[in-house]
Amino acid sequence: MFQTLCSSVENACPGRGRALVAWMDELPSDLVGLVVPPVRFSIQRDTEIVADRSLGIDADGLTCFCAFRHVQTALRSEDDEIFYEAPIHVETVTAWRLPDHRWLTSHKVIGETEPMCGEPRLSVCTGMPR
Template sequence: MSGLLPQKRPDREPDWRLDLPADWQAMVVAPIRFEVCREYEITADRTTGFDESDLPCYCAYRYVLTEPRLDDDELFYDEPVYAEKRTAWRLRDDRWLVFREVAASAGCDRVHAFYSFGDAMPR
């Protein structure tokens, strides 16, 4: 599940090639600048990368939903119950290659991942 958690790297450029298949790296538009938005009340972030024309060419969304649980010592803790990560790269033909990971079980220990294509940047 660690790939689903938002990255704690505010001082560094996002690793926009993470999850991008090697065979597709030459087919994507590379970002030259990034905007990172972090949610402070829940574990979530959104990163958008822009090309030399200032058009979006990369996006990544990550969030984790939790529910309070009670442990054996009667202390509350937050347990992840749903996590999602969606990353997309604009291809040179203006389609989007989208990678999605979803974990929707107690503890988020079962992760489903897949790639797809889209005509627009995921929102």
Template sequence: MFQPLYSLLVNACPERRKAPVAWMEELPSDLVGLVVPPVSFSIQRDGEIVADRSLGLDANGQACFCVFRHVQTALRSDDDETFYVAPVHVETVTAWRLPDHRWLTSHQVIGDVEYAAPVPRLSLCTGMPR
């Protein structure tokens, strides 16, 4: 069965407790203390397609977290009479800034949404993903 693109659970920012973004959800638990925590967020959603971008800012107003999500959909039918929109491809890029200004990046692609489980690919980058 297909898994949701992301859950609605919210991880609160340490300072503000009103985080609208689950910024720690994909972060491996042993790395939680190693990233710069965001204190505020900027969220942008696309009205035409299923996509969003969230940017987390630290106490100095610099980016320390970002996530980009995109879902491609297609029309499906079980009986060739009733059609519905179903996700067919999901891509998520999530990144956290480390204190040394490198970025820990998780990239997940689900090409077969009904049967495949997401497998994150972690990497270190010198800059924030765009």
């Protein structure tokens, strides 16, 4: 899915300056203290489609956070003269590593048949989502 990645950006967490990755935004507030916090991030973006991947690395150098986003677009027109690109399907996967090395995963799909405020599905799995 990410063969055409064009850039990788490393940045620090909030303790060392402003983070580019809002890694706690989708984490339920009652679980904030239960996940391993990242100390730096690797951000990769695709050049041909709207897709990106963010990985968070902990103090031991292990991946403790990952987020994937893919947006599918289509041309739309209201008057058959002016066309614009509109999102028709958005899929996000966000995961946080727990201290026991399991992963808490949030999966959200928004599309033409799904409501625009799609509720994430939370699950716990043994490995990092790919």
